[in-house]
Amino acid sequence: MSEQILLVEDDSGVRTTIATCLELEGFNVEAVSSTRDALERLNANGYPLVISDIYIDDRTGLDVLAEAKRRNPSCAVILMTARGTMETVMAATRNGAFDYLAEPFELDTLIESVRRAINSRSGEDEDAESEELPESEMIGSSAAMVDIYKTVSRVAPTDATVLIEGETGTGKELIARMIHRFSMRSVHPFVPVDCGSIPPALLESELFGAVRGAFTGADRDRIGVFEAANRGTVFLDEIGDIDGAFQLRLLRFLQEREIRPVGSPREKKVDVRVVAATNRDVRKLVDDNRFREDLWFRLSVVRLTVPPLRERRSDIPPLTHFFLNKYNGRYNRNVKVTESGVRALRDFTWPGNVRQLQHLVERLTILTPQDRIDAEAVEDAISAMDSHEGGGETLAETEADQIRRVLAATGGNKSRAAQILGIERKTLYRKLERMKL
Ligand SMILES: Nc1ncnc2c1ncn2[C@@H]1O[C@H](COP(=O)(O)OP(=O)(O)OP(=O)(O)O)[C@@H](O)[C@H]1O
Numbered sequence: 001m002s003e004q005i006l007l008v009e010d011d012s013g014v015r016t017t018i019a020t021c022l023e024l025e026g027f028n029v030e031a032v033s034s035t036r037d038a039l040e041r042l043n044a045n046g047y048p049l050v051i052s053d054i055y056i057d058d059r060t061g062l063d064v065l066a067e068a069k070r071r072n073p074s075c076a077v078i079l080m081t082a083r084g085t086m087e088t089v090m091a092a093t094r095n096g097a098f099d100y101l102a103e104p105f106e107l108d109t110l111i112e113s114v115r116r117a118i119n120s121r122s123g124e125d126e127d128a129e130s131e132e133l134p135e136s137e138m139i140g141s142s143a144a145m146v147d148i149y150k151t152v153s154r155v156a157p158t159d160a161t162v163l164i165e166g167e168t169g170t171g172k173e174l175i176a177r178m179i180h181r182f183s184m185r186s187v188h189p190f191v192p193v194d195c196g197s198i199p200p201a202l203l204e205s206e207l208f209g210a211v212r213g214a215f216t217g218a219d220r221d222r223i224g225v226f227e228a229a230n231r232g233t234v235f236l237d238e239i240g241d242i243d244g245a246f247q248l249r250l251l252r253f254l255q256e257r258e259i260r261p262v263g264s265p266r267e268k269k270v271d272v273r274v275v276a277a278t279n280r281d282v283r284k285l286v287d288d289n290r291f292r293e294d295l296w297f298r299l300s301v302v303r304l305t306v307p308p309l310r311e312r313r314s315d316i317p318p319l320t321h322f323f324l325n326k327y328n329g330r331y332n333r334n335v336k337v338t339e340s341g342v343r344a345l346r347d348f349t350w351p352g353n354v355r356q357l358q359h360l361v362e363r364l365t366i367l368t369p370q371d372r373i374d375a376e377a378v379e380d381a382i383s384a385m386d387s388h389e390g391g392g393e394t395l396a397e398t399e400a401d402q403i404r405r406v407l408a409a410t411g412g413n414k415s416r417a418a419q420i421l422g423i424e425r426k427t428l429y430r431k432l433e434r435m436k437l
């Protein structure tokens with residue numbers, strides 16, 4: 001039987017040309033001209049292959065892509081556009097598009113892409129399902145995330161030092177990896193260093209290396225991260241935690257791009273790009289004289305601020321489906337989330353951000369008895385789950401805490417508090433009831 005293809009294209013001339021051409025090749029094409037029709041069809045029918053224009057109407061081919069993947073994760077989606085930019089290419093690949101065609105393209109190119117998509121599905125379906133999705137996949141198309149993708153696509157190919165700021169679990173490391181992946185350095189190493197967890201005394205030798213005998217225990221030469229990552233990217237995580245002496249060392253390095261291993265008389269040139277991240281407010285550390293301003297300038301040639309999840313709630317449903325799909329695969333489950341379940345997840349404040357959502361979905365995937373996650377299941381899981389990030393507090397406590405603080409700040413004004421918390425007023429009332437406030 002021939003494969004059913006959904007074609008989404010608002011330009012009737014292009015639509016007819018492509019549909020006719022594919023039908024002549026023996027494919028079975030269903031063509032629609034709006035995203036609304038496309039989403040409706042997708043909802044009713046999991047297509048194996050979707051071809052969509054990107055700029056269609058008030059929604060885009062990226063929405064079509066998301067829905068197609070949600071409905072059928074192994075669906076191959078080919079996106080095309082005449083107004084392609086690096087951003088759209090990245091958004092497309094990041095969200096799992098199979099191919100991306102910049103118009104004008106030859107119809108042969110499209111047919112070839114369609115054939116490849118179909119072959120990859122029939123030949124490698126099993127592999128594709130058992131294979132872990134690469135950790136570098138970034139989900140989310142909120143305005144804030146799109147801004148981040150744009151910046152990433154602009155700065156990735158340059159050697160600019162980047163400082164990524166954001167609360168814990170917002171995806172800073174993932175973004176750093178993306179910057180590396182979309183740079184010329186991608187074939188070279190990406191080396192993360194958690195500056196917060198390495199004792200200050202060891203940080204220097206860890207990064208710059210040390211020669212034999214430089215200090216007690218240094219019984220051989222030790223290559224530092226900057227040298228090991230030569231031509232690649234070094235990701236300095238928790239940069240706000242480094243002490244004054246090391247701040248100075250790092251500043252020198254960023255100026256000279258030279259390393260001198262501990263105990264060595266000689267400097268060596270290395271070629272690495274530095275991406276740093278912090279969940280602390282470095283500007284404030286600078287103001288308090290706890291972080292060198294000159295280093296801060298050097299690090300933040302480009303600054304990226306990742307907003308907390310509660311400030312981009314539209315990312316919660318796609319992230320939920322993404323993680324659900326991942327853990328259903330991993331734990332061999334077939335758990336679904338109901339609309340009320342998605343709403344409950346959307347309404348939570350997520351102090352631990354995406355990581356917390358990920359853990360919660362993982363837990364729910366394993367524990368949900370009826371293969372259905374509804375609002376009640378979500379709320380139970382939230383109350384039951386200990387926040388590993390929140391210093392032993394439960395998520396419910398952390399959230400309750402946040403609600404109390406906002407209510408105090410608004411003088412008890414619940415509408416205002418709901419607005420600040422980014423939830424509906426009736427959701428706040430429900431939460432207050434649960435908190436017995
Ligand atoms: N947009 C996203 N799409 C998919 N997964 C995400 C996204 N953002 C974060 N994650 C996942 O959430 C988890 C936490 O992300 P990451 O480690 O990048 O956060 P972080 O900001 O570095 O946190 P921390 O400050 O605690 O180190 C990871 O498993 C990551 O893969």
Ligand SMILES: [Mg+2]
Pocket residue numbers: 172173237
């Ligand atoms: Mg991190």
